[in-house]
Amino acid sequence: MAVHLKPKNAQELLTIDGVQLFVGQAGIKKPDYNDVTLMVLSPNSRVAGVFTQNRFCAAPVRVCQELLPSSNIRALVVNTGNANAGTGDDGLKRARAVCAAVAEQIKCEANQVLPFSTGVILEPLPHEKIQAAIKKMKPVHWDIAAKAIMTTDTVAKSGSRELVVDGEHVRFTGISKGSGMIHPNMATMLGFIALDANIATEVLQVLVKEVADKTFNCISVDGDTSTNDSFVIVSTGKAKLAPITAAEGATYEAIKAVLIDLALELAQAIVRDGEGATKFITVDVQHAATAEEARQVADAIARSPLVKTAFFASDPNLGRILCAIGYAGVVDLDVQQVRVWLGNVLVAEKGGRAASYVESAGAAVMKQSDITITVDLARGDAQTFMYTCDFSYEYVKINAEYRS
Amino acid sequence: MAVHLKPKNAQELLTIDGVQLFVGQAGIKKPDYNDVTLMVLSPNSRVAGVFTQNRFCAAPVRVCQELLPSSNIRALVVNTGNANAGTGDDGLKRARAVCAAVAEQIKCEANQVLPFSTGVILEPLPHEKIQAAIKKMKPVHWDIAAKAIMTTDTVAKSGSRELVVDGEHVRFTGISKGSGMIHPNMATMLGFIALDANIATEVLQVLVKEVADKTFNCISVDGDTSTNDSFVIVSTGKAKLAPITAAEGATYEAIKAVLIDLALELAQAIVRDGEGATKFITVDVQHAATAEEARQVADAIARSPLVKTAFFASDPNLGRILCAIGYAGVVDLDVQQVRVWLGNVLVAEKGGRAASYVESAGAAVMKQSDITITVDLARGDAQTFMYTCDFSYEYVKINAEYRS
Structure with a gap:
């Protein structure tokens, strides 16, 4: 039923230097199904995010909020099928257990891993299943990752952009998910954009807020603000472009404009795939x-x-x-x-x-x-x-x- | 689909001394259908009301707000099929034309008549049809009036109470309509309660607000606040009970409690008959x-x-x-x-x-x-x-x- 929305094929999505993607099968809701996604970042990547304002925010959101913004994150791990929300302190423990499993797998500390969950609220996260899946992840491109983070979505949501600024190429690729419980601040939605520019952590924090306010915070499917909404930008710093150290100037504005354009496509895709949407x-x-x-x-x-x-x-x-x-x-x-x-x-x-x-x-x-x-x-x-x-x-x- | 809601029969509804009811057929949406209701009040009745806070409030709401509270109202006229809302100054003229027609029929001034409309928004009120119907109204009891004010309602909503206070009998009968666009302040809902006690106009104004806040302002079907919501209490003064001249004291509180009980039944009936409601x-x-x-x-x-x-x-x-x-x-x-x-x-x-x-x-x-x-x-x-x-x-x- 999605309104003018088609999934991108692999060729339409740019690889981002400094990001490796993996998917796995934890069998949370059904067997033989990719329900865990791992995004491994090169050292010194910068990560910033904005999160739901819901007071019953999910355990993974609380973990992310503790850790971000940061220049020390090495991985993002996403599971579908269970939101780990309304799960109290036990939910926090389970989210951290998943992060620890990722850390062990990729050789970093647990507090260098950001957890994300989406699915049913108020049920305990089956963290053992996710931990087992993390040991058997397969490398994939962005198109498969976009599909693996879907819940009631009917179309995988993704997009890429390439910008030439100051004579250098900057590449951007993003994925998002969500189709119900969508309303500003923000939605049962997850959005991730990675770019290979080098943006200072504090600048990235300003940027993610500015971008969200014009994109993910402007969509509404049913008026419900979810417990798990997260929008995160990763800056790997692998492009040759000089570091961006202030939230101003022509280069900053050029990058911001592209990020808004891409984030708007990803946010509007959520509405176009809104539950039951025909318009x-x-x-x-x-x-x-x-x-x-x-x-x-x-x-x-x-x-x-x-x-x-x-x-x-x-x-x-x-x-x-x-x-x-x-x-x-x-x-x-x-x-x-x-x-x-x-x-x-x-x-x-x-x-x-x-x-x-x-x-x-x-x-x-x-x-x-x-x-x-x-x-x-x-x-x-x-x-x-x-x-x-x-x-x-x-x-x-x-x-x-x-x-x- | 209404949830535990049955229409009252005529015997369950008390006549209120000082109120005469009539219905007529204007053919606004369909022929041979009661779509106009007239409530004629004895002289010296007191009337007070609360109305929608919607800025696009309907023309009849604007007329009522000009005239209430009052001890000089002689009639209330209600049409279904057209809300006369979003109709600008032309809508006001048409509402007043309907009032003038009622005034001519019952021999009073146009500003002694309160208009109420419910139905489609943004379409001109067919006031000539209503004026023609007003010349051919038939006397009815409350059960038929409750039915005549329905729109998408599936069950007529009405109720009566009798109170003995200070050794005197006070009778209350009310009707309401509404099933969609229902949300506090207030709803596409109309509610009318008449009682035969003698309540001072300024006291009645306090009372109607207090009653609405605990009843009609506590219901929600779809979250939409309509352009036409009105809740009106008529006090005919025909009972032998001494006049109530202050919004306090045991008699006032006893009457208020009964009004809240009755208004809550009428308000909850709207939710029970909520569009598509099963619970x-x-x-x-x-x-x-x-x-x-x-x-x-x-x-x-x-x-x-x-x-x-x-x-x-x-x-x-x-x-x-x-x-x-x-x-x-x-x-x-x-x-x-x-x-x-x-x-x-x-x-x-x-x-x-x-x-x-x-x-x-x-x-x-x-x-x-x-x-x-x-x-x-x-x-x-x-x-x-x-x-x-x-x-x-x-x-x-x-x-x-x-x-x-």
């Missing part, structure tokens, strides 16, 4: 008084089950969009000033339906599978984007049957 | 530091599509509840202290699954159609309740096909 919806809120206010309005539209079911039905029931704008919490909003477009069709102005609007024009836009809703609040200069999908029978089916 | 869920958040915080947590659980689809599937996927508690926005929440019960089964404590928990016990609770989730935050003395329902295939179907 990809961009919500563009313009001329808000503040970024916060723009976000409130975009969020209300992107979360509304009524808006999302109307998109599923290809029904230009635009009143539901106005309704969501109205309850978004902008308490002094003058609805007379608000204008709303569906695609490039002006549908609402002056507190009601636009005089020029005809339903056939709205219906024509609604039949498309990529649709933009534009809201002009006429209050200031702030703008934000949110990316979401529709709400279908299939969403309910997937989530009602997830554990069975 | 009625009470979320009880205890020992919060503040009422606001209790509300945040209850709200996050009641809104979560993941929690709601798990209930639909009778799947004790309790991690989704913990997850919702975790992202509710209580930033300093110590998850080690949180305890969660499903029915009377302790399912989570110390940041994870309770040691005593066995899945068969959770599964047994999940099979019931009335389920309580209790969350103890261990932070203070505040408590709140929210009432919600599950999320089913049927919800998507109803909302995808609403306008067709």
Whole structure:
């Protein structure tokens, strides 16, 4: 059901010097299935990340938060099938046991390994199974790793970019997973991007936040913020480009732009593969008084089950969009000033339906599978984007049957 | 699909002295169908109400807000099939035209008539049709009025109470409608309660707010706050009980308790008839530091599509509840202290699954159609309740096909 989304083949994904990938089979949910992924980094790689704000954050998230940012990480290990969340102190022990197993295998310390888990919450992590799998990992390319981190995803998500800056080549490759429980800060989503530039640890920490705010923090499938969301950037430093030691300047901006472009592709891929999604919806809120206010309005539209079911039905029931704008919490909003477009069709102005609007024009836009809703609040200069999908029978089916 | 909800028959609903009810057929969405309801009040009735906070509030809501509270209202007129919302100044004119038609019919002024509309948003109100219907209304009892205000409701919602206080009888009868776009402040819901006590206008205004906060403002079907939500109390003053002139004292408290009991029945009936609902869920958040915080947590659980689809599937996927508690926005929440019960089964404590928990016990609770989730935050003395329902295939179907 994914909306305009195809998996990349191996040739489309660039190798990143300093990163080796492996997958293994722990049999967490089913046998003969790659459910463990290992990313081994060359020494002196820099790693920074942003993580879920959920107070019931998973044990692996707590471990990552303790260790990052860092220039001393040697490996990332990911398991699917179990989120190791809502598992208390016992969950922490099990996450560390997995890290220790990786450390033993690749000859480093346990605190040089970052754990990531995704899957069912509130069940003990079968760490012995993962430890056993770690002893029998197979080297793979990014396309197989992208597939191995999937849960309810239907399409593997990955992408590469190459940038020439200051006369040197910089390569970027990323993978992501997630299709349900997706909402800013952040999603049951994992995102990893590796690049071969040499970026100072403290700069990388600024960068990962800036990139996340324009990409992974702008997607919503169902409004639920997961316990396990993690977005991590690895900088291996193997490119010839001079080290980047400040979060400013043309080289920094060029790298940031590419990272945003790639992260946006990976984040939007999650929405395009949203559970049961049949439409990809961009919500563009313009001329808000503040970024916060723009976000409130975009969020209300992107979360509304009524808006999302109307998109599923290809029904230009635009009143539901106005309704969501109205309850978004902008308490002094003058609805007379608000204008709303569906695609490039002006549908609402002056507190009601636009005089020029005809339903056939709205219906024509609604039949498309990529649709933009534009809201002009006429209050200031702030703008934000949110990316979401529709709400279908299939969403309910997937989530009602997830554990069975 | 309604959960433990049956319509009342005529004998179960008490006549309220001072209120006459009528229904008519305007043919707004279909022919030969009662889609207009008129409630004519005796002179000197007191009326107060609470209304949606949606900035795109409907034209009739704006008219009611101008006129209430009041001791000068002579009629309430309700139409279904069209919400007269997102209709700008033209919508206001049409609402007033309907009021004028009622005024002409019952010989009063247009500003003594309150309009209410529910149905599709963003389409012009067919006021001529309603005006024509008003000339041909038929007297009915409360059971027929309860049916005439329904939209996607499957069961008419009504109830009566009788109270003996200070040796005098006071009678209460109410009706409500709503099944989708239901969320605090308030819902695509209309609620009306009439009682024959004599309550001073300013006291009635306090009372309606107090009652709404414990009833209609505690229900959530889909998290969408509608443009048209209205809850109104009418006090006809026909009972022999002495006038109530202050919002305090034993008589006031006795009447308030009965109003809350009745309004809660009417509000919960909306959830029980929630679009596609198969389960009625009470979320009880205890020992919060503040009422606001209790509300945040209850709200996050009641809104979560993941929690709601798990209930639909009778799947004790309790991690989704913990997850919702975790992202509710209580930033300093110590998850080690949180305890969660499903029915009377302790399912989570110390940041994870309770040691005593066995899945068969959770599964047994999940099979019931009335389920309580209790969350103890261990932070203070505040408590709140929210009432919600599950999320089913049927919800998507109803909302995808609403306008067709």
